[in-house]
Each structure stands twice: as C-alpha cells, then as structure tokens.
Amino acid sequence: MALVIAGSSLTSVSAQSGDDGWSDDGWGDDPWAREQTGWQWYGFVEGAVAPRLQDDPAVDDDYTVAEARVQIEGERQLGDYTATIKADAWLDGVEEGGRGDLREANLAGRLTPQTDIRFGRQIITWGTGDLVFLNDLFPKDYVAFFSGRGDEYLKAPTDAVKLSWFGDVNVDVVWMPRATPNRFITGERLSFFSREAGRRVAAPPQIDPRERDQVGGDSEFALRMYQTIDGIEYAGYAYHGYDKQPSARDPDTGRAYFPRLTSFGASVRGPLLGGIANLETAYYHGEDDNGRDPDRPNDEWRWLGGYEHEPFSDLTLGWQYSLEWIQDHDELLDALTNEQRRYAPDEYRHLLTNRVTWQGQRQNLTLSLFTFYSPSDADYYLRPRARYRFSDRLTGTAGVNLFGGQDDWTFHTQLEDNSNTYLRLRYNF
Amino acid sequence: MRKTLRLSLLLIAGLSTGAAHAQMSNASEIVEAANIASYYAGDDGRSAARMTIVDGDGSRQRRQFTLLRQDVADGGDQRYLVVFSRPADIRGTVFRVEKHVGESDDRWLYLPALDLINRIAAGDKRTSFVGSHFYYEDISGRGTEADRHTLIETTDDHYIIESTPKDPDNVAFARYRTRIDRDTLLPMRTEYQREDGEVYRRMVVAEVETIDGYPTGTEVRMEDLDTGGYTLTQFRFSDYDIGLPSRIFSERSLRNPPRDWLRRE
Numbered sequence: 001m002a003l004v005i006a007g008s009s010l011t012s013v014s015a016q017s018g019d020d021g022w023s024d025d026g027w028g029d030d031p032w033a034r035e036q037t038g039w040q041w042y043g044f045v046e047g048a049v050a051p052r053l054q055d056d057p058a059v060d061d062d063y064t065v066a067e068a069r070v071q072i073e074g075e076r077q078l079g080d081y082t083a084t085i086k087a088d089a090w091l092d093g094v095e096e097g098g099r100g101d102l103r104e105a106n107l108a109g110r111l112t113p114q115t116d117i118r119f120g121r122q123i124i125t126w127g128t129g130d131l132v133f134l135n136d137l138f139p140k141d142y143v144a145f146f147s148g149r150g151d152e153y154l155k156a157p158t159d160a161v162k163l164s165w166f167g168d169v170n171v172d173v174v175w176m177p178r179a180t181p182n183r184f185i186t187g188e189r190l191s192f193f194s195r196e197a198g199r200r201v202a203a204p205p206q207i208d209p210r211e212r213d214q215v216g217g218d219s220e221f222a223l224r225m226y227q228t229i230d231g232i233e234y235a236g237y238a239y240h241g242y243d244k245q246p247s248a249r250d251p252d253t254g255r256a257y258f259p260r261l262t263s264f265g266a267s268v269r270g271p272l273l274g275g276i277a278n279l280e281t282a283y284y285h286g287e288d289d290n291g292r293d294p295d296r297p298n299d300e301w302r303w304l305g306g307y308e309h310e311p312f313s314d315l316t317l318g319w320q321y322s323l324e325w326i327q328d329h330d331e332l333l334d335a336l337t338n339e340q341r342r343y344a345p346d347e348y349r350h351l352l353t354n355r356v357t358w359q360g361q362r363q364n365l366t367l368s369l370f371t372f373y374s375p376s377d378a379d380y381y382l383r384p385r386a387r388y389r390f391s392d393r394l395t396g397t398a399g400v401n402l403f404g405g406q407d408d409w410t411f412h413t414q415l416e417d418n419s420n421t422y423l424r425l426r427y428n429f
Numbered sequence: 430m431r432k433t434l435r436l437s438l439l440l441i442a443g444l445s446t447g448a449a450h451a452q453m454s455n456a457s458e459i460v461e462a463a464n465i466a467s468y469y470a471g472d473d474g475r476s477a478a479r480m481t482i483v484d485g486d487g488s489r490q491r492r493q494f495t496l497l498r499q500d501v502a503d504g505g506d507q508r509y510l511v512v513f514s515r516p517a518d519i520r521g522t523v524f525r526v527e528k529h530v531g532e533s534d535d536r537w538l539y540l541p542a543l544d545l546i547n548r549i550a551a552g553d554k555r556t557s558f559v560g561s562h563f564y565y566e567d568i569s570g571r572g573t574e575a576d577r578h579t580l581i582e583t584t585d586d587h588y589i590i591e592s593t594p595k596d597p598d599n600v601a602f603a604r605y606r607t608r609i610d611r612d613t614l615l616p617m618r619t620e621y622q623r624e625d626g627e628v629y630r631r632m633v634v635a636e637v638e639t640i641d642g643y644p645t646g647t648e649v650r651m652e653d654l655d656t657g658g659y660t661l662t663q664f665r666f667s668d669y670d671i672g673l674p675s676r677i678f679s680e681r682s683l684r685n686p687p688r689d690w691l692r693r694e
Contacts, residue, residue: 042517080688108685116685125544152542166681228680231527231535233548271533275550310552362482363560389560392490392516428517 043072043429050148050422053402057417058191058202064147064401064420066093073104081109094189103157116164123155124162124174126224126237128267128278130355131370132322134302135237135265135282137222138174139244141183146190146401146415148422156183169227176220179212181258182244185415193414195343200414209246209256218242232270237282239263248287249295259287259296275309291328294335299327308355318355323348343409350376364389372412379405379412397424452611456580459588459609460573465504466614468570470643471669473499477693478664479515482561485656491516492559495691499673505530508678509569512686519559523683528569539683546683555600562651562660567632576605586611602630613637613644629654641669666693 050065069090076083086104091097106120127136131154144153158180165171185192187203194201212218220241227234240262248259265282281303288296302325308318326332329347336344352375357368365388372381385399400421405413453459480492493515499508511524521541528534533551540547554566576592583589588609594600602621609616615637621630636648645667652659677687 042520044517077688110685116681123542123544125546155543164681164684166676166679170680226680269548271535271551274533274552276548278548308550310550313553313556316550316552359556362557362562389490391488392518395518 037077039074039076041072041074043070044426045070045429046150046424046426048149048422048424050401050420052417053400053419053421054417056191056202058187058200059189059417061094061189063094064189064418065149065422067091071103078107079109081107083107101157111163114166116166118160118162118164121157121159122162123157124160124222125155126172126235128233128235128269128280128306129304129322130306130308130318130320130353131372132304132320132351132353134280134304134322135224135235135239135263135267137239137241137244137261137263139180139182143183143185143189146185146403146418148399148401148420148424150397150424150426156180169225172222172224172226174222176222176241178215179218179220179242179258181209181212181242181246184245190415190418193409195340195409200408200417207246207256209258210250212242212258232268235267237263237265237267243286243297247297251295261286261297265302272307273309275307278304278306280304288328291331292335294332294340298329298332301325301327314359316355316357318353318357320351320353322351322353324351325349346376348376350374374405374410374412377405377410377412378407379403379410381412381415393428395426395428397426398422453588454580454583456578456590457573459580459614460578460590460592460607461504462614463590463607463609463616464570464573466644467616467646468507469500469503470645471500471641473497473671473673474667474669475671475673475690476664476667478662480559480561480563480660480662482660483658485653485658490560492519492561497673497677497687497690499675499678507569508675510678510682510686512691513559523686525678525680525683526569527678530572531574534569537680537683544684546680553599561662562653562658563662567651581606583611587617610637610644615644615646640667643669 046069048065048067048069049063051063052061067090069088071086071088073086074084084104084106088101088103090099092099102121104121104123106118106122108118109116111117124138125136127133129136133140139156139158141153141156145151158176159178160174160176163173184207186206186208187201188206191200191202193199221239222241223238225236242258243261244258246256246258248257249255250257262285263282265280267278267280269276269278271277281301284300284302286297286299288298291298302323304320304322306318306320308316310316326345326347333341333344352373354371355368357366359366366386368385370383374380380403382402383399385397387395387397389395398421400419402419403412403415404419405416407413453462474497476496478494478496482490482492492513494511494513497510501507507528509524509526509528513519513522513524523539525537526534536549536551538547538549539545555564557563558565558568575596576594579591581589581591588611590607590609591604592607593604594602597603603624605619605621607616608618615634617634619632620628622628631652631654633650633652634646634648635650636646637644638647639645645664647664647667649662650659651662671690673690677690
C-alpha cells in the first residue's frame with residue numbers, strides 16, 4: 001500500500017561504496033557518488049540484418065539492412081547549459097563501406113528564466129500523431145524506417161536554433177538556416193515506382209534533386225504555440241520552408257526539386273473515456289495554388305483523429321484515421337496527360353492505422369503490431385515486432401516490414417519488393 | 430497544513446501529544462494517517478532513488494532516477510516528475526504525472542531519442558513501474574477509498590489493518606494486510622493475499638530514517654512470492670519542504686529537466 005516517495009538524508013554526500021550488496025553492481029562506478037562533472041560517455045554497438053522477403057528485380061541486393069553499428073553519445077554540463085554529441089558509425093553491407101552520421105551536436109539551456117534555447121544539430125518532434133505527421137515538418141528518414149532500422153532512426157537530425165518561451169502561452173520558434181529534406185527513397189537501398197518509367201525502379205540513376213543547402217537563403221521556419229488547460233493540450237502550428245520530399249519537377253531540365261511549402265495547423269489532445277483522444281489538422285499551401293501545374297504540388301488539407309486506450313492490463317490499442325484532401329483535384333486531372341492520369345492521387349486519400357502493443361514479463365517482452373491501411377489507395381503496410389530486453393545492456397528486436405496492395409504506384413504498394421524481415425541485437429554501454 | 434492534520438487526527442484519537450504511541454481505533458482514520466505519512470510528507474520533496482530488480486532466476490536489472498513531488502493538497506492531488514539517469518537505454522526518459530484523487534491521472538512520458546512526448550492512457554495502475562516489481566500504484570499511492578479497511582489487531586508497536594477491494598474485479602488480490610507502525614504511522618509490511626489466504630506479494634520497509642522531521646522509508650522491498658523475484662528500492666539525498674515551484678511540473682521540464690531542483694543539496 002505504501003512506498004514512500006522520499007528518501008533518506010545522508011547529511012554528507014559521501015559515496016556509499018560497497019553497501020547492501022550493491023558493490024557488485026554493473027554500473028561500473030558508484031551510483032550514489034556526487035553528480036558527474038565533465039563529459040559522460042554512453043553508447044551501443046548493434047548488429048542488424050534485414051533480408052528481403054522476395055527478390056527485387058530492380059535492386060541487386062537480398063538485404064535492405066546488413067550492418068554493424070556503433071553509436072557514441074557524450075554529454076556534459078557547461079554551467080547552465082548541456083552539451084550533447086551523438087554520432088553513429090557503421091559498416092554497411094548494402095551500400096558496401098563505412099558510413100557515418102552525426103545525429104546530435106548541440107548546446108541546450110536556459111537563456112532567461114522564461115526562455116530555453118537549443119542550438120545546433122538536433123532531433124525535433126511535435127504534433128499528436130503516432131507515426132503519422134501533419135504539422136511535424138521536421139526531417140524524417142523513411143529509408144531507415146522501411147528498411148528495418150530502429151524506430152529512433154525515423155527522425156532525421158536537422159541543424160537548427162530552437163527557442164522556447166514559456167508563459168501564459170508557450171511558444172517554440174525553430175529556425176533552420178538551410179533546408180534539411182527527408183532522407184527519402186532515392187533507389188539506392190529501396191526500389192520505388194517511377195511515373196515516368198511506368199514501373200518500379202531503383203538506382204542507378206538515383207533521384208538527385210536540386211539541393212536547398214544555401215545557408216540563410218534556403219532558411220526554414222517552424223512555429224508552435226501551445227498550452228495545457230485542465231489536462232487538455234491545445235496547440236497551433238505554422239511552417240514556412242520547403243517540402244521535405246522532392247515533389248516538384250523543373251519542366252525545363254526534368255530535375256526534381258523541393259518546392260516551397262507553407263502550412264498552418266492546430267491540434268488538441270486530452271483524456272476521453274479512459275483513453276487519450278487527439279485531433280489535428282494542417283493546411284499545406286503548395287507551390288501550385290491553382291492546380292494547373294502537374295509538376296508542382298497542390299494545396300492540401302490534412303486531418304487526423306486518433307484514440308489510444310488500454311482495454312486490458314499491459315495491452316494498449318491505438319487507432320487513427322487520417323485524410324489528405326487535394327484542394328484543386330479537378331484542375332490537376334485536367335492538366336495531366338492521359339498516360340499519367342492513372343497515377344494521379346485521389347482527391348481524398350484515407351488512411352487508417354492501428355497499433356496493438358502488449359507487454360509481458362514485467363515489460364521485458366514487448367509484442368506489437370502497427371498497421372497502415374489505406375482504403376482509397378487499396379494498400380497496406382504491416383509492422384509486426386517482438387522486442388526482448390535480456391538485461392540492462394542487451395536488447396534484441398525482430399520484426400517485419402510488409403508492404404502490399406493493388407496498384408503498383410500507390411504509396412505502400414510501390415514498396416512491395418522491399419518487404420523485409422529484420423533482426424537487431426543491441427548492446428548498450 | 431500537514432502537521433495540523435496529523436495533530437487533529439491524533440486529537441481525534443484521544444491524545445493530547447503526538448509523542449507517545451498513537452492510540453487510534455478507527456481503521457479508516459489509521460489508513461488515512463498512514464497514507465499521509467507515506468505519500469504526503471512535507472508539502473514537497475526530492476529524492477534520488479535506485480532500484481535493483483532481481484528475477485526469480487537471479488538475473489538483475491537496475492533503474493536510477495530522481496523524483497520530485499509536490500502536493501496540491503494533503504491527501505489529495507499531487508504532481509510528480511521522475512527523471513531517469515540509468516540504465517543507458519532509459520537515461521533521459523522523463524515521466525510526469527498529475528495525480529488526481531478519485532479520477533484518472535494525467536501522465537506524460539518523454540523519449541529523448543525521438544524528442545517525443547507521449548501522453549499515456551490512464552489504464553491500469555497495477556502494472557509494473559519501469560519493469561520493476563513495484564506498481565505505479567505502489568509509487569504514488571492507492572486511493573484509500575478503493576478498499577474497505579478493518580482494524581484486526583493493535584499490538585504494542587503496530588496496528589494490523591485488513592483491506593478488501595470494493596471492486597474485486599479490478600485487482601488480483603482478494604485482500605491485503607498492512608502492519609502500520611504506531612509511532613510513525615508508516616506501513617512497514619503489506620501482504621497481498623489470494624482468495625484462499627495465500628500471500629503472493631509482499632512489501633517490506635527495511636529501513637526508516639527521520640528526515641527533516643518526517644519518518645521516511647529509505648529501503649523498501651517488493652517481493653513476488655510466486656517467482657521468487659523481488660525489487661529493492663533505496664532512497665537517498667532526500668529533502669522535504671524545499672519550495673519546489675509549481676511551474677517546473679510542466680512540459681518544459683520533460684525536454685529540459687529543472688537541474689537546479691534536481692541537484693542534490
């Protein structure tokens with residue numbers, strides 16, 4: 001009935017070494033010692049393989065992932081600020097060679113009593129969706145997500161200054177001095193459907209859009225205003241930058257590029273009937289605001305409704321419905337050639353998702369299934385997964401990325417030949 | 430506020446001073462007083478905590494976190510912030526709770542790798558707290574109204590209370606017995622029984638220290654008698670009544686924990 005949320009006072013902060021059978025602990029130091037100063041280092045080594053479930057005629061590789069990875073993370077207090085560095089290096093059996101990725105390198109702290117700042121390379125997330133993003137227009141790494149890497153790799157890093165002001169209404173302002181796109185499918189690791197070719201293709205040639213990497217000139221801005229009132233979270237969003245996907249084509253050169261994108265949105269999230277309900281909307285103002293240019297994206301209005309609850313102990317269910325509504329669909333169809341019209345997106349794209357998560361053996365075992373199903377595209381994406389925590393240091397994850405559907409050119413069906421099963425083993429240090 | 434309540438409880442119990450053994454005979458009063466002593470010491474509190482989770486097969490896991498608590502009202506709503514520092518795969522995770530007595534708590538979880546703030550459905554409070562043998566309910570308190578309480582014995586040092594759930598379908602136990610120290614009013618041992626009386630889960634307070642005037646369980650063990658597994662939780666560097674500002678129990682602290690208030694004195 002009672003565990004006391006309180007502790008003991010050792011009047012001095014002297015280390016309690018070797019007490020109560022803790023001395024054989026695996027911490028490698030004395031956990032009761034004074035707080036650390038200087039750099040603290042953490043990390044993991046991970047082996048991952050993800051064989052394709054079928055041959056991919058477009059890609060000459062039986063694996064979507066085959067790698068040995070090490071991640072090093074360093075953290076240090078500098079007065080009121082925290083410096084963080086997180087870097088990955090891996091031997092890649094798919095792209096054949098060593099690879100590196102600086103995921104975080106930033107300084108975070110209190111600028112004033114009411115303002116926080118995070119400056120540098122960082123991961124930024126907001127919005128209410130579960131693996132569905134409307135107002136979160138920060139870069140994603142769909143290649144990692146689809147090919148069998150860990151969930152944390154879905155978010156790609158971005159170089160940014162994030163200012164957070166806390167008051168009656170909280171405000172986040174993010175400035176990204178140069179645009180950071182998604183790590184989108186280029187055809188190097190995963191095949192995709194090419195409308196020009198009329199079939200699934202892969203590299204070479206890989207998609208090579210025009211960069212938006214001019215510091216200052218290619219700036220992006222994101223804004224969030226939010227507050228929680230009586231347990232209900234309200235938020236408003238704005239974004240001014242570029243589409244994260246190379247969704248436009250230069251008619252003269254035929255080269256893909258990242259078109260301008262401005263968006264506004266809102267969300268609300270709160271408890272409902274014992275679960276958590278969320279509603280979010282975003283209006284995307286694309287480069288083509290009258291719909292007559294098939295090479296550039298239309299305006300879109302997106303909606304998302306979700307509900308998550310725990311019907312039984314240790315079992316969580318999540319449901320989402322999202323709608324992508326193209327605003328000038330008739331004009332878009334009129335502008336397309338007959339040949340291209342069959343590939344045109346529907347005016348309304350409906351997407352349903354479901355998440356089932358069960359935790360057992362005191363949370364050491366997690367079984368989950370995430371399902372994306374689009375009735376309008378007639379396609380699906382299933383993500384069954386089992387995760388086992390052998391110890392504080394060792395975790396194993398096995399799962400499947402299964403894509404399928406009716407028409408080769410829809411979002412999930414185009415990835416069918418990339419369906420894979422993966423196994424990852426991670427050792428933390 | 431708290432002291433006044435404690436004193437009035439003692440006065441109700443027919444005592445003129447709190448120095449001697451309390452002499453209470455009303456089970457509900459005893460349970461209320463024990464609830465206050467266990468979960469509401471001071472108006473707020475900070476503590477470092479570490480858990481050793483031992484499975485029946487002897488394998489061990491660790492958790493280490495700092496806990497901040499603020500009472501909205503004694504015996505009523507509370508705010509919690511739990512900042513994890515170990516092990517590596519949980520480090521940086523922050524858990525925030527707005528505890529509401531008599532209705533669902535609001536709970537948030539921050540996952541640093543994705544910079545993601547998850548809102549957690551209220552759900553079952555009798556599930557494992559971060560993989561330990563303790564439940565959420567053991568950490569933040571089981572509402573005293575959830576059970577019927579009977580004083581079955583008063584010994585020289587203890588009250589023995591038997592509690593039966595008002596809603597037996599929601600819990601695994603048929604009843605539980607709590608041994609409450611008459612001096613400190615701290616529950617020292619709680620044993621959960623099945624219908625046939627078999628004890629399958631036991632909480633034992635192994636060490637008590639008086640901190641800032643509040644008797645505090647500083648070492649608590651939760652045993653799963655079915656598997657032989659247990660979790661030992663130790664609390665250190667605790668302080669009460671440190672004047673935590675309400676504003677630190679907010680989304681800001683999930684992404685940027687309030688270091689000034691987490692720092693050990």
